[in-house]
Amino acid sequence: MNKDQQDKEDKEDKVVANIELNSIEDRLNGDGDGDGDDTESLKSTDAILNLENNSSATEVEPSEYDLxxxxxxxxxxxxxxxxxxxxxxxxxxxxxxxxxxxxxxxxxxxxxxxxxxxxxxxxxxxxxxxxxxxxxxxxxxxxxxxxxxxxxxxxxxxxxxxxxxxxxxxxxxxxxxxxxxxxxxxxxxxxxxxxxxxxxxxxxxxxxxxxxxxxxxxxxxxxxxxxxxxxxxxxxxxxxxxxxxxxxxxxxxxxxxxxxxxxxxxxxxxxxxxxxxxxxxxxxxxxxxxxxxxxxxxxxxxxxxxxxTKHWIKPNTGKIITFLSPYLFLGISLSISQGLLEFILAILIFFIGIYLVNILIIPSYLIDDKPLPKSPILAGIFSGTAFWCIFIWLTKILPSTIFHNFISNVTLLSIIILFIWSFFKAMFINPGFVPTPTDNSIILQQVQELIGLGKFDTDHFCVNTFVRKPLRSKYSRYNKKLIARFDHYCPWVYNEIGVRNHKLFISFVYSLNLAILLFTYLSIKYFDIIKDNNGYDTDDEEDSLICGIFGDELCFGFKNHNFHFNLIIWCCLQYIWLVILCIVQTFQILKGLTTWEFSNLNNKLSSSRFNHSTVPKDFNDIVQEQNQQQQQPLKKPNELNTCLNLLGIDQFIMTVKLSIGSLFKNKNDVNYDPLTIDIPTNYGIKQNWKDFWIIGDEKIRNIFYLPIEDENNLNGQIVHYYKLYELPPKKSTEIV
Structure with a gap:
């Protein structure tokens, strides 16, 4: 008797059991009179005796399976x-x-x-x-x-x-x-x-x-x-x-x-x-x-x-107000922050301003649980900071230091032009939205191709946009589009970072780091010049904690140029997470990874994903081993995780953790290590670096080119990321 026959007989037994339970419930509920119950009981007894007498005959009757x-x-x-x-x-x-x-x-x-x-x-x-x-x-x-x-x-x-x-x-x-x-x-x-x-x-x-x-x-x-x-x-x-x-x-x-x-x-x-x-x-x-x-x-x-709801401002107007409002809040906060009470008041003014924008302006174009990261306000905080730095440099620093520090000022001017251009270009450019077919016959053709390859699953087909997924792409829940060579969503430029603006984003980050250093350096020189011209003597002033920590020049700025000094401190605070971002992005570029890919490598250490694949085991005589994994529950992000994500600190922690882990890794340990496995897009440090910056032949001028559509280098050759379904092969020396 096979398993299915046994299951069928078990089912019949359950039906009989249910009938018996129902009859028991009827008796418990008092259905019928007492005499009837006795009569039925006698009949049931006779039936059981007859069933026992005929049981041997029933057992020898062959089933249809035996016949x-x-x-x-x-x-x-x-x-x-x-x-x-x-x-x-x-x-x-x-x-x-x-x-x-x-x-x-x-x-x-x-x-x-x-x-x-x-x-x-x-x-x-x-x-x-x-x-x-x-x-x-x-x-x-x-x-x-x-x-x-x-x-x-x-x-x-x-x-x-x-x-x-x-x-x-x-x-x-x-x-x-x-x-x-x-x-x-x-x-x-x-x-x-x-x-x-x-x-x-x-x-x-x-x-x-x-x-x-x-x-x-x-x-x-x-x-x-x-x-x-x-x-x-x-x-x-x-x-x-x-x-x-x-x-x-x-x-x-x-x-x-x-x-x-x-x-x-x-x-x-x-x-x-x-x-x-x-x-x-x-x-x-x-x-x-x-x-x-x-x-x-x-x-x-x-x-x-x-x-x-009828809003008092239009959505586009609301976005502009949101973007520009930090210019005002930062200006006021930096102006009044001098003593402890003024510092607390400055923080209150800044956050109250952000709160008012959040409840009065942002709902005109965005209503969400956490609207701030999805609004232009963080981009406004950066651009507002840059605006006040440029304003101070043009009106204060440049006139006083143009002759003393000519090269530094010219260099800073060049860097300012670069990061302003790269910032707004990265903000407004299409990051690499994969075109979605409007004809269902084209979509069906893509599906049939994937079925023929045994790859019709959510790893290779976007169920949100109905398009075959190019390699390295990801669906954006912000723009609701599929983005080629997706890196991450950056609220500081109010855009996704993909194949068309990743180079712009890195140029912006690198140049901004240099700009902060030069601005701080020229500010110190400016304070030094003004201090000497005014005959300022620190011995005449009471000792303070600021003077003890920062020295004479910044002490002078703290005492006499409060707004400028506060702006320097604010920029230096921004510089901390910018350095972290630079380290993480540079590390990923050298490894041939995007932020999204690096996160996925780490996630494989602890969880697996269900991709809805139902490839038969006899499909092309290849047994699929990984498509039967169960989906792991996703961790719900909290406020701390959101903050770390916005500053890029989560990626930095991951980089340090995995790097340290690889140093102390036992040679006999066969556990999965994302830093030592063969990364398909890693063609060597030198090649990865050139692939990121150069489009086309290895010529200096090609460093300054941006993708017209989706083209970019991979292993020294141009690939089109909107239709990238196979990676260029590695040389034997490139395989880890």
Whole structure:
């Protein structure tokens, strides 16, 4: 007796047990009179005695599996994927034969992801539309329920006998419903591209009038919801209980799901058959606070019956005000900060100003849990600092030091021009948005290419933008686009850093570091000149902590040029994290890595990612070992992590930690070490450095070129990052 027969008999035993439990419950509930109970008890006793007398006869009766051993073996071989044995036994049976359950060999081959066997059975006449099992489902239904993309692809597209995705199983679910139940976004995208519109209605209801979108919302599967909405799923469809998809999304109450549905136009006031609106359901499901937050982030005014909020300024104007406001706050704070009380007041003024911008200006164009890093205010803090430094240099330092420190002033002028140009260029340039096809046939072609390669998964296909992922690319949740050679999102330049502005960003960071050093140096020289011209004598002043720490020149600045002195201290504080950023970025460039890639290398030490791959084990006779890993829970960032991320300190800590770890690594230790493994994009320190700065041939002029579209060097040759699907090969000397 095989495993499936045993499971079937166990199921029958459970049914009998349930019947007995029900009869016991009836007696406990007092159903019937006492005499009836005695009579029934006697009858039951007689039945048991008769059953015992006939038990021997029942045990010797052969089952249908015993009566047809060849078919039983065939089913077992289909479950195991034993193609060799099936080719031998197929001569003695009909390929569509079944037992009383109606399950064919193709059913078992499909649910066990045996692609080569599925192909053989279909080619030899197996019917992919034959229903069987307790749910009266087809092999396509079984494959969809388990999210098996490659099996579904062959069943639908084979040239022998195509499966019909419109057929429904015993629960009235079609292929799309079951794919949604599987939560495999790659399968859902495949069905949307191949079937919806021509062979399948996206809003086809089940027996309870629930569409695929209803089920996706019930599961709070945001990827599936976005995909269905992209293909025109109706958010206003009601099921038999008058629930719209929004109502079902409260079952788990994920904010991102609720927000997506509201932004898509869901009616928040429509009521179900119990006369409950979304507000009532949210209260019943204990997620009313989340619901109120969603409505706020969707910019709906509670005081105006949740109509769109009317702002007193336009979004673009709000962004400009946000960007320029730190110029004012910094100027005031640096002017009044002299003693302890003034210093505390300066800090209060600065943070109160930021707070007012956060609650009054930023909501005109951005409503979010943590809006500040996603707004231009941090870029404004930098540019405001640079503005006041340039102002002091032009009005104070330059006139006094032009002859004494001519070369330093000219150098500083050149660096100022460089970092201003690189800053604004990096801010406004397209960082490298990968073009998204608007024609679904092109997207389907990319999907079919990936299926042919065994790479149709979320590592190689972007389920947010529906485009094949180039190597080194990443989806940006800020711009909602796929970015080629993604490095990181930088709030200090209010843009993503990608293939087209990474060189600009590094030029900006390097030049800013030099500018701070030169500004500080010239400021000290300026104080020295002014001190001598004014006949200032430190012996005439009381000793102070500042004078003891910084020396005569800065002591003079502290006593007589408070704004200028505070500006120097502020710049030096900025210089600390800028140095850290320079170290980390330089290290990554020399290793041939981006910030994103370096973070992923470290994450592999402790976790794995689920990429929705369902490549059959017999696909090209290669066993996939890494695609069956379970998804690890992601760590939720807190305020400290956000701060470290903004300053780049998290990457610095990671670099130091891994570097120290590699120094003390035991030679016999086989654990994964991201600093010693072969990095595919590492072509050697010298080559990596040249690849970053040079586009094209190794000529001086090519250092100053920026990518026109997506071109950049990799291993000394130009590659196009929008369509980079294979890395240039390494030489034998470059392989670690």
């Amino acid at each position: 047809n051993p060849q078919l039983n073996k065939f089913m077992q071989y289909c479950q195991e994927g034993n193609l060799t044995s099936i080719k031998e036994i197929i001569k003695d049976i009909d390929i569509n034969d079944t037992f009383s359950d109606g399950i064919t060999g193709l059913h078992w081959a499909c649910i066990n992801n045996r692609l080569s066997l599925v192909k053989y059975l279909i080619e030899n006449g197996s019917n992919p539309n034959k229903s069987g099992g307790d749910l009266n489902a087809t092999p396509l239904h079984w494959a969809c329920r388990n999210g098996l993309v490659y099996i579904v692809d062959y069943l639908i597209t084979n040239e022998y006998h195509k499966a019909d995705p419109n057929l429904k199983d015993g629960q009235t679910y079609n292929a799309l419903h079951l794919a949604v139940h599987s939560s495999n976004i790659t399968l859902i995208i495949y069905l949307l591209l191949t079937c919806v519109g021509s062979n399948l209605y996206i809003d086809e209801p089940d027996g309870f009038n629930r569409t695929a979108l209803h089920w996706a919302c019930y599961q709070n599967d945001i990827f599936t919801i976005n995909a269905l909405l992209k293909f025109g799923a109706d958010i206003s469809k009601q099921d038999n209980n008058l629930f719209i998809p929004l109502h079902w999304s409260f079952m788990k109450g994920y904010k991102i799901v609720l927000k997506t549905l509201v932004e898509a136009g869901s009616d928040i006031f429509i009521k179900n058959d119990q006369d409950k609106s979304s507000f009532d359901i949210a209260k019943d499901m204990n997620c009313i606070n989340t619901w109120q937050k969603v409505l706020k982030e969707c910019d709906l005014n509670m005081k105006d019956n949740y109509q769109p």
